[in-house]
Amino acid sequence: MRLTATLGEAYNHAPYPMNGHGKRNVHVLKEAFEAVDGDVDSDMYGNGAIMEQFHNTFAQLLGKPAAVFFPSGTMAQQIALRIWSDAAGSKKVAYHPLCHLEIHEQDGLKHLHHLEPILLADTTRPVLLSDVLNMPEGVACLLLELPQREIGGQLPDYRELEAISAHCREKGIKLHLDGARLFEITPYYGRSAEEICSLFDSVYVSVYKGLGGIAGAVLAGEYDFIEESKVWKRRHGGDLISLYPYFLSADYYTERRLPRMAEYYEGAIALAELYNSCQPAIRTVPQVPVSNMFHVHIGMSKEQLEPILIEVTQQTGIGFTHILRPTGDASCFYEVSIGDRFAELPREKARDAFRQLSDRLMTSHNRNP
Amino acid sequence: MRLTATLGEAYNHAPYPMNGHGKRNVHVLKEAFEAVDGDVDSDMYGNGAIMEQFHNTFAQLLGKPAAVFFPSGTMAQQIALRIWSDAAGSKKVAYHPLCHLEIHEQDGLKHLHHLEPILLADTTRPVLLSDVLNMPEGVACLLLELPQREIGGQLPDYRELEAISAHCREKGIKLHLDGARLFEITPYYGRSAEEICSLFDSVYVSVYKGLGGIAGAVLAGEYDFIEESKVWKRRHGGDLISLYPYFLSADYYTERRLPRMAEYYEGAIALAELYNSCQPAIRTVPQVPVSNMFHVHIGMSKEQLEPILIEVTQQTGIGFTHILRPTGDASCFYEVSIGDRFAELPREKARDAFRQLSDRLMTSHNRNP
Numbered sequence: 001m002r003l004t005a006t007l008g009e010a011y012n013h014a015p016y017p018m019n020g021h022g023k024r025n026v027h028v029l030k031e032a033f034e035a036v037d038g039d040v041d042s043d044m045y046g047n048g049a050i051m052e053q054f055h056n057t058f059a060q061l062l063g064k065p066a067a068v069f070f071p072s073g074t075m076a077q078q079i080a081l082r083i084w085s086d087a088a089g090s091k092k093v094a095y096h097p098l099c100h101l102e103i104h105e106q107d108g109l110k111h112l113h114h115l116e117p118i119l120l121a122d123t124t125r126p127v128l129l130s131d132v133l134n135m136p137e138g139v140a141c142l143l144l145e146l147p148q149r150e151i152g153g154q155l156p157d158y159r160e161l162e163a164i165s166a167h168c169r170e171k172g173i174k175l176h177l178d179g180a181r182l183f184e185i186t187p188y189y190g191r192s193a194e195e196i197c198s199l200f201d202s203v204y205v206s207v208y209k210g211l212g213g214i215a216g217a218v219l220a221g222e223y224d225f226i227e228e229s230k231v232w233k234r235r236h237g238g239d240l241i242s243l244y245p246y247f248l249s250a251d252y253y254t255e256r257r258l259p260r261m262a263e264y265y266e267g268a269i270a271l272a273e274l275y276n277s278c279q280p281a282i283r284t285v286p287q288v289p290v291s292n293m294f295h296v297h298i299g300m301s302k303e304q305l306e307p308i309l310i311e312v313t314q315q316t317g318i319g320f321t322h323i324l325r326p327t328g329d330a331s332c333f334y335e336v337s338i339g340d341r342f343a344e345l346p347r348e349k350a351r352d353a354f355r356q357l358s359d360r361l362m363t364s365h366n367r368n369p
Numbered sequence: 370m371r372l373t374a375t376l377g378e379a380y381n382h383a384p385y386p387m388n389g390h391g392k393r394n395v396h397v398l399k400e401a402f403e404a405v406d407g408d409v410d411s412d413m414y415g416n417g418a419i420m421e422q423f424h425n426t427f428a429q430l431l432g433k434p435a436a437v438f439f440p441s442g443t444m445a446q447q448i449a450l451r452i453w454s455d456a457a458g459s460k461k462v463a464y465h466p467l468c469h470l471e472i473h474e475q476d477g478l479k480h481l482h483h484l485e486p487i488l489l490a491d492t493t494r495p496v497l498l499s500d501v502l503n504m505p506e507g508v509a510c511l512l513l514e515l516p517q518r519e520i521g522g523q524l525p526d527y528r529e530l531e532a533i534s535a536h537c538r539e540k541g542i543k544l545h546l547d548g549a550r551l552f553e554i555t556p557y558y559g560r561s562a563e564e565i566c567s568l569f570d571s572v573y574v575s576v577y578k579g580l581g582g583i584a585g586a587v588l589a590g591e592y593d594f595i596e597e598s599k600v601w602k603r604r605h606g607g608d609l610i611s612l613y614p615y616f617l618s619a620d621y622y623t624e625r626r627l628p629r630m631a632e633y634y635e636g637a638i639a640l641a642e643l644y645n646s647c648q649p650a651i652r653t654v655p656q657v658p659v660s661n662m663f664h665v666h667i668g669m670s671k672e673q674l675e676p677i678l679i680e681v682t683q684q685t686g687i688g689f690t691h692i693l694r695p696t697g698d699a700s701c702f703y704e705v706s707i708g709d710r711f712a713e714l715p716r717e718k719a720r721d722a723f724r725q726l727s728d729r730l731m732t733s734h735n736r737n738p
Contacts, residue, residue, distance in 0.1 A: 024410065024413070026617070033398060033399060040395045041393065042393040072607070072608070074605075075606025105603060106603040216609075231475050235475045237440065238606060240440055242393065242577075243584070244395065245583060245614035245615070
């Protein structure tokens with residue numbers, strides 16, 4: 001046992017890491033291109049047969065007239081909000097306080113587009129109709145993230161969504177979907193991506209979350225909206241001469257993983273049950289997952305928990321997480337996201353690992369109550 | 370002979386196209402990754418061993434303390450100008466009227482960064498010291514493009530450059546190099562990239578022009594400048610989770626093509642001589658190339674010239690260009706850029722093709738003087 005290992009190292013060396021599809025390495029690219037003919041022409045600045053085909057595939061999947069590939073969701077979503085803001089002649093947009101644009105993009109929306117976000121709901125729950133009804137006047141666009149990643153991937157009830165959509169249509173407020181993990185929620189809602197998207201005016205999906213591509217995003221909507229987004233894509237520096245390394249691999253992995261979304265969702269439910277068997281030391285948010293993800297909250301400091309997780313990982317071969325995030329002096333959490341790996345997990349070994357973890361947490365708790 | 374072929378089709382089907390390194394197809398990616406171990410870990414949002422190594426290679430090549438990979442030059446250069454503008458507290462930047470930022474980026478610099486470009490020189494020649502001396506007060510940054518692509522890749526005299534650099538340093542004006550084709554001018558100047566860059570505060574180079582990568586750019590400068598550029602890269606949506614498909618292939622092709630820059634330059638001189646043997650119908654700009662590129666100007670309308678070029682291409686197998694750009698009712702031009710392909714060109718066939726082209730232009734000219 002290497003006592004000097006960090007949690008990240010222990011996780012990466014574990015024979016059975018529980019999260020995601022697999023290691024993010026060059027093999028992901030090589031596998032995707034193995035069957036692609038080398039003579040296939042590159043896309044050229046957003047044009048070309050292979051790109052058109054990809055755009056059509058996603059327009060159809062999302063039930064929108066048009067779709068366009070972007071190098072990143074950061075770029076796609078800022079641009080979507082900018083277009084709706086310009087159309088409405090208002091700089092006001094609304095979203096959740098833990099929206100990606102608010103906390104992960106170095107305030108690009110404000111520095112580049114000078115938009116003025118209004119924060120809805122609080123940091124523990126998703127946006128509800130009541131939040132939307134209480135918005136100030138003049139909001140050009142409301143962004144909803146489904147599932148809301150930073151709170152464990154929570155979702156509003158589908159009827160709540162329909163009511164928000166109906167209200168926005170009535171009021172002329174554009175509704176944009178941050179669907180980074182859109183396909184991952186289709187099993188819980190029991191609706192196709194297309195049905196969910198029909199509630200929204202514009203939609204962004206990521207190609208490297210549940211779909212497991214290398215990087216990139218798709219923006220979809222009406223034809224004119226997508227054409228305008230391409231102009232902004234050029235302005236942002238996202239209209240690369242060749243984007244095929246990303247969208248051809250996205251295409252490859254979408255074909256393989258789209259049919260497995262229900263399996264990932266069920267995996268999340270099963271794994272959350274295992275975590276919740278360690279209550280009260282551990283609890284998951286949501287308690288019963290509504291997508292392929294959830295958060296694990298532990299009533300112990302990052303510094304206390306880290307050596308325990310490293311030891312259990314090294315002794316059992318089961319990788320829980322590569323990183324812990326503190327939520328206070330005496331608690332921390334991490335994100336779990338189910339992908340291909342979960343199907344390979346030896347269940348008896350996993351149960352044993354959870355037993356050991358539970359014992360260690362109990363002992364530690366009794367020592368430092 | 371397919372009479373219905375477009376010029377682009379005739380060029381693409383020609384056994385000996387004269388421009389560039391080769392077809393832009395998936396093979397470019399596959400070749401670059403053939404020797405890369407699949408187990409190599411991806412970069413993660415700008416970090417990771419392979420990215421650090423790439424950054425170090427380019428920092429060293431360009432003789433700057435730090436370098437960072439960008440998905441595009443559009444993004445890198447807007448950001449460079451924004452940083453210098455913020456530092457100086459002035460929105461004024463200066464560049465050539467045919468600068469990439471002015472004509473190819475849908476005015477991203479103005480829409481996203483609200484900078485106010487001052488256009489120097491005219492559209493027939495590069496920026497000179499006299500232009501710089503006549504700039505209004507308060508310019509935060511002067512951008513020089515070497516070579517100036519849109520005018521055939523012209524260059525100022527190296528002493529002129531040194532004088533501009535000295536003047537800018539004295540006046541506290543930051544000097545930024547648009548070095549999309551920087552390595553391509555080192556043979557003519559007889560200076561290393563590092564020496565040329567020492568005249569500039571910040572430098573952008575493209576990895577897919579002479580170097581022949583898939584897409585992307587490098588920005589180099591002082592450590593603090595590069596750190597700030599990474600914040601803006603995130604804001605622009607350019608801080609992708611994985612950029613390795615681009616920078617690992619850039620690395621591969623840089624190693625192969627950097628040593629061949631003198632050969633490309635000499636090829637351009639030889640080819641321009643062939644074109645100029647068709648005078649007065651054809652002339653090149655510059656007459657004697659100063660990099661691997663030049664423009665071919667022909668005193669005939671695009672519509673008149675196209676069928677002639679298609680026919681000569683199909684009869685001789687030599688591809689001249691895939692596209693013509695009109696410069697007026699009775700003239701047009703195209704860009705020539707020398708890469709790997711030129712070494713494979715059968716010289717006797719090429720001379721024969723130019724004889725045929727010259728004859729056809731002469732006949733046509735006599736018919737429509």
